[in-house]
Amino acid sequence: MSNALFRPLTPRWGMQKRWTDGSAMADVASEFIKPNDRLSSFERLEIYNRQYWFRVLDCLYDDYPGLRAVVGERKFLKLARAYLARYPSDSYTLRDLGSRLEKFLHDEPNWSAPRQELALDMVRFEWAQVVAFDGPADEPITPDEILDTPPDKLKLRLQPYLSLLELDFEVDDFLIAIKKRDSDALRGEASNAMNAAPKAHRRRRRVRFPKRSKIHLAVHRHDNMLYYMRLDADAFAVLRLLGRGLTVEAACVEVVSQSARTEIDWPKQIKEWFDTWSTLGWFCRA
């Protein structure tokens, strides 16, 4: 039965009429599903086949509004169907359903053509938000602990819920515009019923695609609210080097030595960065 459930639906959201070996699906279903006075075996099995796909597609639809806006509504559903056929859920929670979207879009760029790069940026950004929403948090290191350790010895780990993204498009502004346009959808929780196809062809006002422009984003949470913060390239580089295990001093020296900026008071700038990041609780003991 599970093979039948996972099998993709037809373009008209029905169960496929033929089984994998070419035999009639009606015959296959009647081998193990009883008909009743209103529904054939095929129709009864089809309810579950449709429910499976409606549920998982609906989940991706709601969780990836940015990717949906990038590729378009219809193409998104095709992409999602192909993704789920390649990567069925292997987690007890639907939260993880999109965890391999980035890999999928990277490996199979045709699904997001002609905006592959933008789609990849967007899905990285949207997955980072999933992580920031309910990812683990470690005890932040205190300012005193930071001050008590010499910079050449001090190593800091970044919070597991914090993602640092170097992106080629301004997807943050784009997603804000998309969310402003769309009303939040609410997903059913304990009911096992899915009686409607995903919202496949709603007409929505178009939002202008983001321009190509390198941005550096920190996707994080503070007081359990989700935020994304743009960083300048040097600040981003410092954080990334800290995340790779360099000491504070080594990270700062490397960034300062490679920075193109000259008219800057580096000690003051670095102090401001660390004050902000510490206040946000981004650092943990390495």
Place this chain on the structure above:
Amino acid sequence: MPANPFNGYTDYGIGIGLRVPHYRHILAKKPVVDWFEIISENFMVDGGRPLEVLDAILEQYRVVQHGVAIYFGSADKFNREHLRRLKRLVKYTKTPWLSDHLCWGSVDGRYTHDLLPMPYTFAVARHTAEKIRAARDFLEVPICVENVSSYAEYHASEMTEWEFLTEVSELADCGILLDVNNIYVSSQNHNFNPYDYLNNIPHHRVGQMHIAGHSKFEKYILDTHDHPVLDPVWKMYAHAIKLIGPTATLLEWDDRIPSFDEVHNEALKANKFRDAQLAASTA
């Protein structure tokens, strides 16, 4: 049975499912609610807003965990990570009992995220009961299994659904979360008398009950949890209360969720039947 081993000898009244659209209202207004049922999997996370909300709820309310992904009926072995996280949550919430569905939903590590009906055979009953026992031993909390609504039946079945529920619960020595709406939905989809179901299960094992709304389609009924409870279900609930006693009852409303007050008021209608039964039993 108001209090029994399967609900941790508690005597809870009418609860509602804790759902995201109501968080703000509940946390701000702190309405009087006897208990909340949480979907375990929604809170088996490592941090963030879900756990902050749970903390606030636990400070004020009694909470019972209801799961959607243990899949006692799956042939797969348990997902150990799932069980470990579930146990951590059980210790955190101090849920007096825990419920999940009598169904399958995963195969070879792939999840359908659905509550699929099982073939009602003795072999499947034994397998399922073993898994329930193993889960209870690991989680160290009483377990109630919930009958699911279904839209298909198998040729392989050797007994009725209520006989299967009885067989599994006796073999596992576990409780039953009796979903009255699910019985009604399945009875319409499979042409059986829902009162035969209610009359022929081990009433002493019922630790909790569910009520909910459903949707009628041309050829079948779907368990949508997006309506008030319908009259036939209230009648069955009244009958169940007579058989079982005023048991902890939970209204499920999961889609097109109205205001908190509307959901809560719908749930509190169950009090009419509970009070009538209490009056009858003390007369």
